[in-house]
Amino acid sequence: xxxxxxxxxxxxxxxxxxxxxxxxxxxxxxxxxxxxxxxxxxxxxxxxxxxxxxxxxxxxxxxxxxxxxxxxxxxxxxxxxxxxxxxxxxxxxxxxxxxxxxxxxxxxxxxxxxxxxxxxxxxxxxxxxxxxxxxxxxxxxxxxxxxxxxxxxxxxxxxxxxxxxxxxxxxxxxxxxxxxxxxxxxxxxxxxxxxxxxxxxxxxxxxxxxxxx
Numbered sequence: 001x002x003x004x005x006x007x008x009x010x011x012x013x014x015x016x017x018x019x020x021x022x023x024x025x026x027x028x029x030x031x032x033x034x035x036x037x038x039x040x041x042x043x044x045x046x047x048x049x050x051x052x053x054x055x056x057x058x059x060x061x062x063x064x065x066x067x068x069x070x071x072x073x074x075x076x077x078x079x080x081x082x083x084x085x086x087x088x089x090x091x092x093x094x095x096x097x098x099x100x101x102x103x104x105x106x107x108x109x110x111x112x113x114x115x116x117x118x119x120x121x122x123x124x125x126x127x128x129x130x131x132x133x134x135x136x137x138x139x140x141x142x143x144x145x146x147x148x149x150x151x152x153x154x155x156x157x158x159x160x161x162x163x164x165x166x167x168x169x170x171x172x173x174x175x176x177x178x179x180x181x182x183x184x185x186x187x188x189x190x191x192x193x194x195x196x197x198x199x200x201x202x203x204x205x206x207x208x209x210x211x212x213x
Contacts, residue, residue, distance in 0.1 A: 019076060019106060021113055024054050024061035031075035032063070039096035042158060058084040059093060062113040064106045076101035079110035081126070083118040090118035090170075092128035111144060116179070119170040126170055129163035131156060141166050145173045 024032065029051055037044050045053075053059045061080040067073040077097035083090035092114055097106050118126050129152060130138050146166040155163030 018066050019064050019101075019104060019109070020067065021062055021064050021109060024063045024078060026051070026054060028063055028075065028078075029054060032061075032078050035075065035078060035096050035098050036094075038099065045094070053080050053093065058082060060114075060117050062110055062117070064097075064101075064110060066101075076104075077106045077110055079114055081114040081118055083114075083121045083123055085121045087122065088124045090114075090121070090123035090126045092126065108140060108144070111140070115144070115168060115170060115173060119174055119179075124170055126168040128166050129155060130166060132162040132164050138164065138166075141168075144168065145176065 029047065032050055032054070033047055036050060054061050059080050059082050061078060063075055064077040065073040065075050075098070077095070079095040080093040081090055082093055092111075095107060095110050095114075097110070115126055126146075128141065128146070130141060132151065146168045148164055149167045150165040152163040152165060154160040
């Protein structure tokens with residue numbers, strides 16, 4: 001698809017530290033569900049929710065994988081964004097990184113994939129929610145250009161922690177990284193950083209679609 005090709009052009013190098021990003025397929029659902037269950041034990045999406053997200057044209061899903069053999073790959077994380085074509089706003093739905101793969105910058109790379117996909121589809125702004133007490137994850141988002149715009153009281157269940165609502169101006173984000181609207185390759189700060197705290201990402205991103213609200 002044209003939009004997918006444009007989004008791919010925005011992304012950092014296809015393989016970093018042996019980890020590759022690509023769009024999810026139905027065949028990935030078993031691995032996606034495994035990471036989902038481990039990352040969100042209190043409120044995981046059901047297999048049906050995950051399947052509907054992967055199948056929907058409005059919610060692109062990206063996976064990060066490491067391939068040991070030509071026909072054998074290990075999924076390390078996944079992320080999804082609600083970004084209908086032509087809509088001015090997009091929302092991060094979820095980001096999850098396998099516990100064994102943290103510290104490789106995968107969380108940041110997946111976030112970059114969501115932002116670039118949303119921009120390629122015409123979005124001007126990208127929104128997400130983060131746990132109010134998670135300063136590490138908030139620091140990651142702020143380093144990518146997200147700003148705080150509000151609070152959702154008792155958003156996260158079952159513990160009732162508040163959510164901090166954040167917004168990213170996608171045009172400014174792209175310009176800061178030297179990305180053209182035609183889809184130039186990303187450089188500099190979008191590359192994976194071994195010091196990224198991926199472990200903070202799993203429990204902080206919006207869980208839109210989960211019946212907790």
